[in-house]
Structures are given as C-alpha cells and as structure tokens.
Amino acid sequence: MKAVEELIKEHKTLRVMLGIMGRICGDIGAGKGFDDLDVENIIEFLRVYVDRCHHGKEENCLFPALLSAGIPHENGPVGQMLREHATGRGFIREIQIGLENHRHGIAGSDSIVASGMNNYIKLLQSHMQKEEKILFPMAEKLLSKQLQEGLIKQFEKIEEEVIGHGVHEGYHVWLSRMKTKYNR
Numbered sequence: 001m002k003a004v005e006e007l008i009k010e011h012k013t014l015r016v017m018l019g020i021m022g023r024i025c026g027d028i029g030a031g032k033g034f035d036d037l038d039v040e041n042i043i044e045f046l047r048v049y050v051d052r053c054h055h056g057k058e059e060n061c062l063f064p065a066l067l068s069a070g071i072p073h074e075n076g077p078v079g080q081m082l083r084e085h086a087t088g089r090g091f092i093r094e095i096q097i098g099l100e101n102h103r104h105g106i107a108g109s110d111s112i113v114a115s116g117m118n119n120y121i122k123l124l125q126s127h128m129q130k131e132e133k134i135l136f137p138m139a140e141k142l143l144s145k146q147l148q149e150g151l152i153k154q155f156e157k158i159e160e161e162v163i164g165h166g167v168h169e170g171y172h173v174w175l176s177r178m179k180t181k182y183n184r
C-alpha cells in the first residue's frame with residue numbers, strides 16, 4: 001500500500017466515526033440524551049487513533065516531507081492543515097467538558113457535547129476533503145517513490161509506538177460494534 005492510500009483508509013474509518021457522532025447529536029437534539037460510556041470511548045478514539053496516530057503520521061512524516069519538497073509552510077496548505085488539527089483538538093476538549101458536566105449533573109451539558117461533536121464533524125469532513133483533493137495528490141506528484149516508501153516505514157513506527165497493532169485492531173472491532181448500535 002502507498003503512504004497516501006494508508007491515510008485515505010484511515011479517513012474512511014474516521015468517516016464511520018463521524019457518522020456515529022452525527023447520530024448521537026441527533027439523539028441529543030431529540031431530547032433522548034446519550035450513553036456517556038460511548039462518548040468517553042469516542043473521545044479516546046479521537047485522541048489516540050485520529051489525533052496521535054493519524055495526525056501524527058501527517059504532522060511528523062508527510063508534512064515535513066512536503067515542506068522539504070518546497071511546499072510553502074505558513075501561507076500554504078500545510079500551515080492550514082496544522083491549524084485545522086489544532087482546532088479539532090479544541091472541539092475534542094469541548095466534548096470532554098460537556099461529558100464531565102453531564103456526569104456532575106450540570107444543566108446544559110448535553111448541548112455542549114452536541115455542539116463539540118457537530119463542530120468536529122464539520123471541520124473534519126472539510127479537512128479530509130482538502131487533504132484528499134489537494135494535499136495528497138500534491139504528495140504523490142512531488143515525492144519520489146523512494147520517499148513515499150520511506151514514509152510507510154515511518155508510519156509503521158508511529159503505529160507501533162502510539163497504539164500497537166493489537167490495540168489498533170481493537171479500535172476497529174469496537175467501531176463496528178458502535179456502527180451496529182447506532183445504525184438505525
């Protein structure tokens with residue numbers, strides 16, 4: 001598999017997660033509340049699988065390779081992608097605050113969870129589209145086959161260091177259970 005293909009595969013997994021989050025937001029909007037353990041696990045998935053692992057591969061491997069290939073940083077697409085990753089972290093914190101408030105019985109906590117999730121969904125949908133339409137094709141054009149193979153090796157290292165293969169599989173099993181639970 002090519003480096004960019006691995007990232008696109010992870011986007012697919014993230015899109016499944018965003019679909020489930022959308023359904024949870026719908027339930028909250030309909031006054032049905034939410035399962036707090038599911039939301040806690042979603043926060044962990046967004047922090048570990050998406051942020052540390054997927055964004056880690058982009059920020060520590062792909063983006064530096066693109067900058068070395070001459071793509072401008074600050075006013076270019078890489079700077080924009082980095083800012084969006086940071087914005088996403090803020091939305092995860094918002095969901096976390098909503099969950100903590102909910103567990104303390106504080107009024108209005110459900111709508112904080114829903115607003116954090118809605119913001120995250122919108123941001124990541126457009127973010128992934130920009131990467132797939134602009135940044136990844138740029139990488140395939142600018143980076144030699146050898147550089148792209150080097151990226152795959154760096155990705156494997158991040159995968160091992162951040163989550164380990166067994167845990168990665170565990171996330172997929174959990175996600176498919178969640179998909180069944182919220183697919184109605």
Ligand SMILES: [Fe+2]
Pocket residue numbers: 055058081085127131
């Ligand atoms: Fe990204």
Ligand SMILES: [Fe+2]
Pocket residue numbers: 007011054058128131
């Ligand atoms: Fe990405």
